[in-house]
Amino acid sequence: MSHAPHITQILRVFARIGFLSFGGPAAQIGLMHQELVERTGWLKEKEFLGALSFCMLLPGPEAMQLATFCGWKLRGTLGGLIAGALFVLPGAVLIFGLAISYALYGAMPLVAAAFVGVKAAVVAIVLQALLNLSRKVLTKKINVAVALLSFVSLYAGLMPFPAVIFLAAAIGFLWPSDDPIQVPASPAQSGASAMQESLKAILVWGSLWAIPVFLLFLQGGFLKEVALFFSQLAIVSFGGAYALLAYMVQTVVQDYGWLTTDQMMDALGLAETTPGPLILVTQFVATLSGHGQGGVALALAAGAVALWCTFIPCFLWIFAGAPHVARILSEPRLSHALALISAAVLGVIANLSLWFTINLLFAQLKPSIAGPLPILSSFDVTAGALSALALLVLLILRLPLLVTLSLCTAASTFLALL
Numbered sequence: 001m002s003h004a005p006h007i008t009q010i011l012r013v014f015a016r017i018g019f020l021s022f023g024g025p026a027a028q029i030g031l032m033h034q035e036l037v038e039r040t041g042w043l044k045e046k047e048f049l050g051a052l053s054f055c056m057l058l059p060g061p062e063a064m065q066l067a068t069f070c071g072w073k074l075r076g077t078l079g080g081l082i083a084g085a086l087f088v089l090p091g092a093v094l095i096f097g098l099a100i101s102y103a104l105y106g107a108m109p110l111v112a113a114a115f116v117g118v119k120a121a122v123v124a125i126v127l128q129a130l131l132n133l134s135r136k137v138l139t140k141k142i143n144v145a146v147a148l149l150s151f152v153s154l155y156a157g158l159m160p161f162p163a164v165i166f167l168a169a170a171i172g173f174l175w176p177s178d179d180p181i182q183v184p185a186s187p188a189q190s191g192a193s194a195m196q197e198s199l200k201a202i203l204v205w206g207s208l209w210a211i212p213v214f215l216l217f218l219q220g221g222f223l224k225e226v227a228l229f230f231s232q233l234a235i236v237s238f239g240g241a242y243a244l245l246a247y248m249v250q251t252v253v254q255d256y257g258w259l260t261t262d263q264m265m266d267a268l269g270l271a272e273t274t275p276g277p278l279i280l281v282t283q284f285v286a287t288l289s290g291h292g293q294g295g296v297a298l299a300l301a302a303g304a305v306a307l308w309c310t311f312i313p314c315f316l317w318i319f320a321g322a323p324h325v326a327r328i329l330s331e332p333r334l335s336h337a338l339a340l341i342s343a344a345v346l347g348v349i350a351n352l353s354l355w356f357t358i359n360l361l362f363a364q365l366k367p368s369i370a371g372p373l374p375i376l377s378s379f380d381v382t383a384g385a386l387s388a389l390a391l392l393v394l395l396i397l398r399l400p401l402l403v404t405l406s407l408c409t410a411a412s413t414f415l416a417l418l
Helices: 007-020 024-039 045-056 062-105 109-137 141-155 161-174 191-219 222-236 240-256 261-271 278-329 332-361 381-396 401-417
Strands: none
Touching: 007 024, 007 062, 024 045, 024 062, 045 062, 045 278, 062 261, 062 278, 109 141, 109 240, 109 261, 109 332, 109 381, 109 401, 141 161, 141 332, 161 222, 161 240, 161 332, 191 222, 191 278, 222 240, 222 278, 240 261, 240 278, 240 332, 261 278, 261 332, 332 381, 381 401
């Protein structure tokens, strides 16, 4: 670190990052690099890359955790808390407004028609994420094998999402890599002080996470299910929102029956329009589910519980692990476990992409041993045309994500008016 900024400078810079952090983790990480390394010089390139490598090892949104880690490195726990909170809060406020508006007005015919365009854009967005990740991940035969196993296991219903992630991590940890990932890291703290700081973080942030969940568990009912489900997601959420959404669709739609697949696609599309981590889609899903269970008050309560159970664990991972970054990043087994988790996540996103596409393009599906298959006669021509438009705009013309969403929504609304 070149120099430690004043806390008011931390507030100002991370507020700017929080309000401008559109476009997903790649754009958000780029924005942080521009602000913290290039413009202010608060962090050196090596420090920033070491922080990013560490955050990629963790479950949860890597961009939010990177902001938290950078804040911690600059001004300790207070700096990390300010940086992480400011990265999340602007988008969280907007998500509450969007989710309540969607719950109240989403069933109107013209609004529902506009969301066909949103769903088409989501198909292109997820496919873009799949293509971008595949170029980085499919570098070895074992990575390809793990990605295919992950895809087949999830689509055919052979294994749940958490089992796929943990199996990939176990293979990576136990199977030695002949080409371990080399990552830069800053000097480690002394063992005693690092362990003391970690234990304090586990006690404080573990209690902040566990106590509300325990109280809701004793209370029972819908909020208990929300707290337990989103706490579980926080532990297994490797790969970001795209990977997580496939598991959320399965659980929220099929197991709990809170939402429909169409509503889950709308949730992701609207979450794409807000600043902050895309994993705020968990807040949208919980808020919308709460409205269906008991109106606006329960919607706001459910959204708040999902926010708490999604992001308090992020602070726990960062504050407990940050003092040990140098040692963690130098462990080749962990690096290989990360590589195979990334390969499994590619399969998870491929499963999500196929699921979304066939649910959008076909009105009817039939079950099979290989997973749901479309009934070809139920093809939706309008949805197909809008999906083609989204693919053209995002993948071929390479226009920005928000432009793609806007064009698809406008085209869908225009077709409905006709």
